[in-house]
Amino acid sequence: MTISTDDALIEELLDRSVATIYPTKQTLRNALKNGKQLTFYVGIDPTADYVHLGHSTNYLVLERLHKLGHKIIVLVGDFTAMIGDPSDKTSMRVQLTKEQVQENLKTFKQQIGKILDFDNKDNPIEFRFNSQWLADLTFQDSVELASNFTVQQMIERDAFEKRLRDNKPLFVHEFFYPLMQGYDSVAMDVDGEIGGTDQTFNMLAGRTLLKRYKEKEKFVIATTLLENPVTGEKLMSKSLGTGVGLNEPPNEMFIKIMRLPDEGIIQCFIDCTRLSMDAIAELKKELADGKNPRDVKLRLAHTVTAMYHGSDLANEAQDNWISQISNKETSSDYPEIHVEMGADVIDTILALGVVDSKGKIRRLFQEGAIRLNDQKVTHDTITLTDADILSIGKKHKFVIRLV
Numbered sequence: 001m002t003i004s005t006d007d008a009l010i011e012e013l014l015d016r017s018v019a020t021i022y023p024t025k026q027t028l029r030n031a032l033k034n035g036k037q038l039t040f041y042v043g044i045d046p047t048a049d050y051v052h053l054g055h056s057t058n059y060l061v062l063e064r065l066h067k068l069g070h071k072i073i074v075l076v077g078d079f080t081a082m083i084g085d086p087s088d089k090t091s092m093r094v095q096l097t098k099e100q101v102q103e104n105l106k107t108f109k110q111q112i113g114k115i116l117d118f119d120n121k122d123n124p125i126e127f128r129f130n131s132q133w134l135a136d137l138t139f140q141d142s143v144e145l146a147s148n149f150t151v152q153q154m155i156e157r158d159a160f161e162k163r164l165r166d167n168k169p170l171f172v173h174e175f176f177y178p179l180m181q182g183y184d185s186v187a188m189d190v191d192g193e194i195g196g197t198d199q200t201f202n203m204l205a206g207r208t209l210l211k212r213y214k215e216k217e218k219f220v221i222a223t224t225l226l227e228n229p230v231t232g233e234k235l236m237s238k239s240l241g242t243g244v245g246l247n248e249p250p251n252e253m254f255i256k257i258m259r260l261p262d263e264g265i266i267q268c269f270i271d272c273t274r275l276s277m278d279a280i281a282e283l284k285k286e287l288a289d290g291k292n293p294r295d296v297k298l299r300l301a302h303t304v305t306a307m308y309h310g311s312d313l314a315n316e317a318q319d320n321w322i323s324q325i326s327n328k329e330t331s332s333d334y335p336e337i338h339v340e341m342g343a344d345v346i347d348t349i350l351a352l353g354v355v356d357s358k359g360k361i362r363r364l365f366q367e368g369a370i371r372l373n374d375q376k377v378t379h380d381t382i383t384l385t386d387a388d389i390l391s392i393g394k395k396h397k398f399v400i401r402l403v
Helices: 007-016 027-035 053-067 099-110 139-146 152-153 160-166 172-188 197-214 252-259 261-271 277-288 294-309 311-329 346-353 360-365
Strands: 018-021 039-045 071-075 126-129 194-198 219-223 334-340 370-371 391-392 396-400
Touching: 007 018, 007 027, 007 053, 018 027, 018 197, 027 219, 039 172, 053 071, 053 194, 053 197, 053 219, 053 261, 053 370, 071 099, 071 172, 139 172, 152 160, 152 172, 194 197, 197 219, 252 294, 261 277, 261 294, 277 294, 294 311, 294 346, 334 346, 346 360, 346 391, 360 370
Parallel strands: 039 071, 039 194, 071 126, 194 219, 334 396
Antiparallel strands: 018 219, 370 391, 391 396
């Protein structure tokens, strides 16, 4: 396999969407420049049945490594998903059954294959499951793994410290998650791992174990998380049920991207698209010079939708969205309702007096009788923005005005 040592491609790999590199950026640069094929992986737990744009950042980094000629592995944590990753969590994750995990991961390869070329014959991409080795570990193996870490190291995690301060339960099995994720690196004998900054502790556990069992260095590339730079809130989260899934239909994908906060536009271009950094820098300058953020977000929505559905469907989704906006501009016949940012949607609808109970409102959501801009929504996914048209049944329409 021919390994590319192209300076520009390596520098983009080291900088784009990257927060921190262990042991150092220069050490990884040197390794990438020596022409030897390295093995990197990204792990994902099937805690839901979709992969979202926040995950796509890591697969785009893998794609850059693959184009340089390096070996890459996509690892599905079918075993670790049954334990639950405690990273960045203020309470214990719900543990999934084996059946739930198997159901969730059915289309993972298809979704991730929208980014990575699993059909590549010259440098095949591996798709693996960590139950292959973790399910066979004995209790003695687990004790030996645990002996590489102290309790003090474990409770240094921010989320664990906060739970202890708040007198919330911290279960012993949660300490096993980083041990198991760390052992993945040993079992696959990798050179590096890629994951969000919230996975740094787990990835470094793998670095410790790889040194212990293989006497080998491991590179850790901690990637930036998609967050609102103003509020610090994650834009994509499986746990919270938010985000834009790679399996979303084109119209829904386009609409959800248009609803993302303006502050996150540039970061989404960097982390979720293949647009060149020079082109992104120009868009950033246009925004600074006063260009309407909506126009730049239109390009983002089109770019992302085209990545996963092709240009024709992206064009159609954009036309549909623009048509909806045109409808909003001619919706003066509908009464306006003033809604506070973040207000509970069910309470807002109940206050209108057109439905007399919260239970009936929930049933209307389930039946698809409550729509936003003529698109079916659920109580869990609806987000109201200014000038949206909220339809309740066939008779009632309101224009949202955020206050």
